[in-house]
Amino acid sequence: MLKKFTTLVATAALSTMLLTGVALAEPIVIKFTHVVAENTPKGQMANKFKDLVAERMGGKVVVEVYPSSQLFGDNKEMEAMLLGDVQLAAPALAKFERFTKQVQVFDLPFLFKDMEAVDRFQSSDKGQALLKSMEKKGVVGLGYLHNGLKQLSASSPLRVPADASGKKFRIMTSDVLAAQFQAVNAIPLKKAFSEVFTLLQTKAIDGQENTYSNIYSQKFFEIQPYITESNHGLLDYMIVSSSEFWLGLPADIRTELEAIMAESVTFGNKIAGQKDLEDKQKIIDSKRTEIITLTPAERSQWVEAMKPVWKQFEKEIGKDLIDSAFQSNN
Numbered sequence: 001m002l003k004k005f006t007t008l009v010a011t012a013a014l015s016t017m018l019l020t021g022v023a024l025a026e027p028i029v030i031k032f033t034h035v036v037a038e039n040t041p042k043g044q045m046a047n048k049f050k051d052l053v054a055e056r057m058g059g060k061v062v063v064e065v066y067p068s069s070q071l072f073g074d075n076k077e078m079e080a081m082l083l084g085d086v087q088l089a090a091p092a093l094a095k096f097e098r099f100t101k102q103v104q105v106f107d108l109p110f111l112f113k114d115m116e117a118v119d120r121f122q123s124s125d126k127g128q129a130l131l132k133s134m135e136k137k138g139v140v141g142l143g144y145l146h147n148g149l150k151q152l153s154a155s156s157p158l159r160v161p162a163d164a165s166g167k168k169f170r171i172m173t174s175d176v177l178a179a180q181f182q183a184v185n186a187i188p189l190k191k192a193f194s195e196v197f198t199l200l201q202t203k204a205i206d207g208q209e210n211t212y213s214n215i216y217s218q219k220f221f222e223i224q225p226y227i228t229e230s231n232h233g234l235l236d237y238m239i240v241s242s243s244e245f246w247l248g249l250p251a252d253i254r255t256e257l258e259a260i261m262a263e264s265v266t267f268g269n270k271i272a273g274q275k276d277l278e279d280k281q282k283i284i285d286s287k288r289t290e291i292i293t294l295t296p297a298e299r300s301q302w303v304e305a306m307k308p309v310w311k312q313f314e315k316e317i318g319k320d321l322i323d324s325a326f327q328s329n330n
Contacts, residue, residue: 027062028253032088033081035074035193037217038067041275042090042237045145045268052260060253063088069194075173078240082138087245090145090237094174099134101316105325107176108313109183109232109306113329115146115273118234121328126321131238140246142239142258143265146272147211149231153224153289154207159298161185161305167206170196177209179309180233184302200224211235213272216279221289228292230302239265 032049036042050063072080077089093106105111112118121127122144131141152158154167161184171177171188181188189205199205200223208220214235215221239261246254283289294302310322 027059028249030061030063030088031066031071031086032063032090033066033071033077033086034090035069035072035077036067036214040213040217041147041268041272042145043067044271045264046090048267049261049264052264053257056260057253057256061257069192073192073194075192078139081240082242084242084245088142088239088241090239092147092172093144093234093236093238094172094177096134096139096238097174097176099137099139100130101313102133102318102321103130103238104174104176104313105317105321106234106236107174107180108310108317108322108325109180110303111310111322111325112149112234114231115148117328118146118236121325122236124324124328126324134240135243135247138243140241140243142241142246142261145237145239145265146269147213147235147237148272148276150209150211150233150235151215152207152209152228152230152232153215153220154226154228155203155224156206157226157290157292158207158228158230159292159294160301164207168204170199170205170208176309176313177233179312180306183306183309196220197223209233211276212280212283213275216282221283221286224289226290226292227283228294230294230299232302232306 032046034042034046038044038047046065046067050065053061053063066086071086074091074095077086078091078095080086081089093103096103112121127144131143134141154164156163156167158164164181165185166187168187168189169181170191171181172193173190178188178190191199191205196208197218197220200208200220207224209232210220215227221227249257280291284291314322
């Protein structure tokens, strides 16, 4: 009788613990939203993070990835993250100017000569400090993810700045990018990434700026007859979470997630470099568009036309930060 009573008490206690969540804690669910296709560097990095968390964290944390604006477009994902509707996002660096003007340094035209220079700056003390610069405004930077250098696509050839005059170009929400196109007398239009294909197809805009991987994955090359290989700007992302969520995680879980994130970013950045070359070749092989290679004289005209944008935003960004970024080219 005593044994039966003891069993009943133990069973009741277990039931109570299960109901109150003491015995079986619910896993922490992290929703990761992004706006590009799964086959892009960002898409593959997000999936790598999800897989590594599943493999190493034993059900304590579950990551759900929502690509291609399935949950939120690029104009809504930051708001959704701050509201707690998602926990991770990876917007383009251009999206952070409303949190800190310093991040605008990454949008300055012709600042970095190649991705190696970008790596040197982002891994420097000043580059790493930018990741933490928005915590008081509710945003924690967890790492930089590459996409690559941007090219110009258009409905007509762009060889010199005068060729862009009067033409409409889609840009991300960035005052620096607006100033960049205004510097060559073009008309910048701030539009969501998910709208670009339709805008190009309907000729509501004349062109856009993007990396080869986005131009290929979004099929822009099929409806834009010309791509100018300008390498004029950087399209990278910052992986972010809300300060409230990320800093509220148990310290051991946060440390483990940060290590997995660093490994995933390294994986994504390696893919970005490979994919840039591969997707450029796929575009060439398609014979759907002509890639224009600028002569040194033509390129210098673009640099001369756009470089005054540096001075225009020097006070907001900080001359020392611009100088530090430029010195990474050496």
